[in-house]
Amino acid sequence: MDLPCGTFNDSYAKDMAIVRTRTQWVMLFMLLAFMVFLPFLLARERPDFLFLMNMIGVSIIAVLGLNILTGYCGQISLGHAAFFGVGGYTTAIFMNKLVAASPLAASWVGLPVSLVLSGLVAGVVGVFFGLPALRVKGLYLALITIAAHFIIRFGFVNWRSLTGGTDGMSVPGAQLGPIVFASDRAFYFLIFTVVVIMVLLAKNLVRTRTGRAFIAIRDNDLAAEVMGLNVFYYKLLSFFIACFFAGVAGSLWAFYLLSVHPDYYDLMQSIMYLGMVIIGGMGSIIGSIFGVIFVRSLDHLVLVYTPALSDLFPAIGAKISAGLGMMVFGLIIMLFLIFEPRGLAHRWQLFKASYRLHPFSY
Amino acid sequence: MTLFLQLLIQGLMVGAVYALVALGFVLIYKSSRVLNLAQGEFMLVGAYICWQFWTSLGVVGFPLWLAFPATFVVVFFMGLLVERMLLRPMIGQPVVGVIMMTIGLLFFLRGVSTLIWGGPALTYVPPILPSAGLQLGPINLSLEYIWAFGITAALFGGFTLFFKYTRMGLAMRATGEDEQAAQSVGISPRQVYAASWAIAAVVATVGGIVIGSMVSISNFMSDVGLAVMAVPLVGGLESVLGVMIAGPIIGVAENLSVYVDWTHGGAKEVAPFVIMVIILLIRPYGLFGLKRIERI
Numbered sequence: 001m002d003l004p005c006g007t008f009n010d011s012y013a014k015d016m017a018i019v020r021t022r023t024q025w026v027m028l029f030m031l032l033a034f035m036v037f038l039p040f041l042l043a044r045e046r047p048d049f050l051f052l053m054n055m056i057g058v059s060i061i062a063v064l065g066l067n068i069l070t071g072y073c074g075q076i077s078l079g080h081a082a083f084f085g086v087g088g089y090t091t092a093i094f095m096n097k098l099v100a101a102s103p104l105a106a107s108w109v110g111l112p113v114s115l116v117l118s119g120l121v122a123g124v125v126g127v128f129f130g131l132p133a134l135r136v137k138g139l140y141l142a143l144i145t146i147a148a149h150f151i152i153r154f155g156f157v158n159w160r161s162l163t164g165g166t167d168g169m170s171v172p173g174a175q176l177g178p179i180v181f182a183s184d185r186a187f188y189f190l191i192f193t194v195v196v197i198m199v200l201l202a203k204n205l206v207r208t209r210t211g212r213a214f215i216a217i218r219d220n221d222l223a224a225e226v227m228g229l230n231v232f233y234y235k236l237l238s239f240f241i242a243c244f245f246a247g248v249a250g251s252l253w254a255f256y257l258l259s260v261h262p263d264y265y266d267l268m269q270s271i272m273y274l275g276m277v278i279i280g281g282m283g284s285i286i287g288s289i290f291g292v293i294f295v296r297s298l299d300h301l302v303l304v305y306t307p308a309l310s311d312l313f314p315a316i317g318a319k320i321s322a323g324l325g326m327m328v329f330g331l332i333i334m335l336f337l338i339f340e341p342r343g344l345a346h347r348w349q350l351f352k353a354s355y356r357l358h359p360f361s362y
Numbered sequence: 363m364t365l366f367l368q369l370l371i372q373g374l375m376v377g378a379v380y381a382l383v384a385l386g387f388v389l390i391y392k393s394s395r396v397l398n399l400a401q402g403e404f405m406l407v408g409a410y411i412c413w414q415f416w417t418s419l420g421v422v423g424f425p426l427w428l429a430f431p432a433t434f435v436v437v438f439f440m441g442l443l444v445e446r447m448l449l450r451p452m453i454g455q456p457v458v459g460v461i462m463m464t465i466g467l468l469f470f471l472r473g474v475s476t477l478i479w480g481g482p483a484l485t486y487v488p489p490i491l492p493s494a495g496l497q498l499g500p501i502n503l504s505l506e507y508i509w510a511f512g513i514t515a516a517l518f519g520g521f522t523l524f525f526k527y528t529r530m531g532l533a534m535r536a537t538g539e540d541e542q543a544a545q546s547v548g549i550s551p552r553q554v555y556a557a558s559w560a561i562a563a564v565v566a567t568v569g570g571i572v573i574g575s576m577v578s579i580s581n582f583m584s585d586v587g588l589a590v591m592a593v594p595l596v597g598g599l600e601s602v603l604g605v606m607i608a609g610p611i612i613g614v615a616e617n618l619s620v621y622v623d624w625t626h627g628g629a630k631e632v633a634p635f636v637i638m639v640i641i642l643l644i645r646p647y648g649l650f651g652l653k654r655i656e657r658i
Contacts, residue, residue, distance in 0.1 A: 136642055142461055143397075144638075147636075150631065150632050151639075222656055271465055319477050323472070323473040323475075324473065327473025329469050330467065330471070331466070333463075333465065333466030334466040334470065337462060337466065338452075
């Protein structure tokens with residue numbers, strides 16, 4: 001294990017602890033303090049910075065789910081954005097109905113209830129589309145999830161009485177009793193509170209019996225079945241958990257944007273989520289976070305520098321804004337797959353190891 | 363009844379074009395077990411390159427008959443390059459990595475083609491396929507569709523013979539079946555993979571040119587590429603015959619979905635996917651795919 005020299009675990013609790021040494025505790029609290037102060041540091045010069053941070057937070061939740069599904073359980077999903085959308089639409093429909101029925105109840109329990117409810121509904125929808133996982137796997141499953149994506153989006157667009165069709169829906173503002181989440185900064189704290197909870201949930205989930213069952217299924221699902229695992233149950237469970245995460249993230253995003261619309265949940269988003277999992281590192285919780293930060297920041301950089309580039313090459317100015325982001329994203333994925341298929345998480349491991357062993361090479 | 367017949371015939375013709383596009387998926391999958399999600403982008407890039415030779419260089423006197431061979435040579439080498447640079451490092455990697463690699467390629471090619479040819483949709487001038495209408499009893503047909511059908515049929519005939527009688531075709535099938543066994547009888551998988559990618563790129567280009575001259579050349583073609591994904595899955599990923607049958611099935615289903623459509627055209631987009639999911643649930647390897655027996 002990657003523990004510093006002289007650290008010994010003399011009880012089971014110590015052996016299982018996530019944070020082991022005093023240095024790690026100090027680092028953790030420094031990180032948390034930094035996260036608390038972050039919105040006050042940069043927000044004034046760059047108002048889009050908080051938007052980027054909130055986007056990163058929401059994406060982290062969704063990508064954690066996808067990493068549990070794809071990285072830990074080995075079931076490829078290219079329809080994650082659709083489940084994210086199911087969460088958003090659940091929130092929109094539920095909150096609109098609740099506000100109409102009782103504004104007081106909506107202001108107190110609306111937010112937490114819709115977060116959980118969105119997760120559950122997205123989870124159930126995910127289980128439904130995960131059912132084919134019993135019979136098909138690998139490539140075929142990936143394509144079935146693409147099909148699921150198109151079918152769910154078809155539902156968003158065409159079930160007009162429920163979803164408002166291509167007009168989308170508005171979502172009432174998020175509120176917790178007297179606390180109104182109206183500014184980017186307020187949302188930052190809300191989103192990252194949920195992120196911390198979800199990260200803890202995911203981190204602990206993957207080391208339970210369930211998580212180990214997922215890993216066994218990923219490595220060889222036939223062998224897992226022979227060992228006595230109920231593969232069908234665990235595959236569906238992985239779909240449920242992944243889509244629960246996506247639903248919670250979608251709910252937060254709907255509250256943040258105050259609206260839902262079919263166009264927020266296109267295939268590009270689904271693919272970007274999978275790209276984040278790959279870039280961050282499959283089968284790694286910290287990797288999910290790295291992957292999201294990397295891809296979203298890059299995306300944002302491209303967005304920021306596009307106007308400058310368009311001025312530089314006026315002949316193809318309009319084309320740059322349409323094509324550059326896609327090109328860079330595709331290039332990054334290809335480069336990562338060739339040169340670092342284990343993702344940023346692996347680089348982080350290497351860095352930690354070299355730091356710990358510093359004067360020596362091993 | 364006339365409407366039904368019209369939709370049916372048109373669906374068959376469109377299905378033939380789908381089958382043509384789907385043939386590219388099958389060619390690559392058959393030899394290397396890689397599903398190239400970027401096939402739609404191959405179509406797009408091929409169609410654009412052909413446009414470059416046909417329309418934009420045609421103005422300055424580039425001989426038109428040379429446009430097709432020139433295009434095919436360019437995309438042939440593009441296919442080789444993609445295989446060598448991107449797919450060779452992925453041999454032995456998990457399937458999600460391979461899928462993501464083709465998705466990365468998809469975005470890269472889409473971005474590049476937007477940067478070069480983006481903007482309004484392009485059309486071939488002068489038109490490549492004749493576009494006159496054709497009256498067959500009560501049914502109205504465009505001549506383009508018949509051309510597309512003819513090209514597809516010819517290509518399918520060619521590839522059926524190719525896989526049956528030529529050395530390379532047999533080597534591709536053998537490699538797809540069992541790479542190690544193929545190596546042990548002296549087949550070079552590298553050559554096989556390279557050849558299958560190059561040929562698939564050319565086939566995709568033919569599909570791209572056909573669709574481009576029927577409609578126009580723009581990004582929508584890559585969406586066609588995604589929707590057509592349903593065809594090889596329904597037909598079975600290894601089967602040329604399966605694609606030939608599944609293409610028209612999907613085309614007809616798409617067209618006939620207007621009968622159950624309470625939305626306006628929305629059902630047409632999801633019909634291929636719904637059929638795909640249903641077929642895969644009943645027959646997980648498609649109608650004519652090989653069922654693989656897995657061992658631990």
